[in-house]
Amino acid sequence: MKTWSKVADVQPLATRIITNSIKKDRVSHAYLLQGERGTGKGAIALLIAKGLFCRNKSGVEPCNECNNCKRIDSRNHPDVHWIEPDGQSIKIEQVRNLQKEFTYSGLESNQKVYVIKDADTLTVNAANRILKFLEEPSKETTAIMLTENSQSIIPTIRSRCQVIDLKPLHAASFQNRLIEQGMVENQAVLISALTNNFDEAFRWSEDAWFAEARKLMVQLIEMFITKPEDVYLFIHSRWVVHFKERQEQEQGLDLLLLAFKDILYYHIGNEDMMVFFTSNDPLVEKAAMSFSQEHLVNSLNFVLQAKRKLKQNVQPTLVIEQLALQIQR
Structure with a gap:
């Protein structure tokens, strides 16, 4: 998504808010773009930066061809700084x-971004x-903060930013697009539940690491059912x-969350919602017999808690150890 018109297809409200600011030469000194993965946060950040530096804009649209646009795309512009x-x-360093x-x-x-x-x-x-920058903004300095988890941003930062909420993308239309471009249907169903980024989706579909990750998740579910005493060693x-x-x-x-969701969907007869397993997978039936609906709901909550702990920088091995024990009970 290298133009505002492309971004508008998936984020119309955010596009309208920001492009109106650009037209009126009232770009905020600080933006907080919040939304799930694949909702366009990075693309919007690039377009805001290009809007400030592009020498050949057509209205609000950057040319994407000038030296400034190309250097911003490659993250080599000396006045556009990225912190990850x-x-x-x-x-703090x-x-x-x-x-x-x-x-x-x-x-x-x-101008600096x-x-x-x-x-x-x-x-x-x-x-x-x-906060020092946000409290004492320079007229020609713009900060753009990107997050999937806005609740972890301290209120004093949020209050000094223009907050732009990005809506989740429609998984079904993205899934169909992947299939149209040649991705196998069951792979497209799973990957579209994890990302809305087209390039990332195809990269994962061809990635041996991702295939192994899915295989490990199947093995872990099976181990919870058949050999719970070996789960800790497996971890x-x-x-x-x-x-x-x-x-x-x-x-x-995320993969573990999808797997447990599928087992719950199978439990309640909602197989059409399944994305990780197929409805005729014998492991799903076996898991549905082993886990009660209450246990599955609790397990889903435990996985969500684990995701929050990772965001809070709790030691990752400790997080997954605790999660495994919670699911076993």
């Missing part, structure tokens, strides 16, 4: 380095330091080894 988590979080940049004039103009990805992972100290010998980075750990929990 260093490991599990954005640390990263914010200190950013604050040093605040004191300098732009290298090619007085800062994009803070996964802003919910700011440590408390880092979040408090970033340490297989899960921890495969899901190493934070994004991988979150993806593992």
Whole structure:
């Protein structure tokens, strides 16, 4: 999505709010873009930056061809800075380095843009330091904060940003688009439940890591049913080894969530909603016989709690160990 017209197809309200600001030359000094993965946060951040630096705009649309646009796309523009988590979080040292940049004039103009990805992972100290910029904004400096978990953003930051809510994308239309482009249907059904990013979806469909992740989830469900005493060993010998980075750990929990949802759907006769398993998979029937509806609902809540703990930077191995014990009970 390299143009506002493309973004408007999936985020019409957000597009209208931001492009109206651009037309009136009233771009906010700080935006907080909040929405699920694949809803267009990164694309919108790029378009805001291009709107401030592009030399050949057509109305609000950047040309995407000039030197500035190309450098912003490649993240090589000297006056557009990206901050991403260093490991599990954005640390105070990263914010200190950013604050040093605040004191300098732009290298090619007085305009500067800062994009803070996964802003919910700011440590408390880092979040408090970033407030200095938000409380004393420079007229020609724009901060863009991206998050999937807006509730983890401290209120003092939220209150100083223009908050833009991005609506979830329609999974069915995205799924059909994947199938039209050649993805196998059952793969498209599963992946469309995890992402709305077209390039990411096809990357996962061809990724051996993702295939192994799904296989591990099937094995874990089977182990909960047949060998619960070996789950702890499985977690340490297989899960921890495969899901190493934070994004991988979150993806593992997303897959586990879908698997338990499917078992619950099968339990209540709603097989049409299943995405992880097929309705004729013998493991689903076996799992439905082993887990009561109450146990499944509790397990879903435990997985959601585990996802929140990862966002709060609780030690990942501890999170999955605790989750496994909760599901076993």
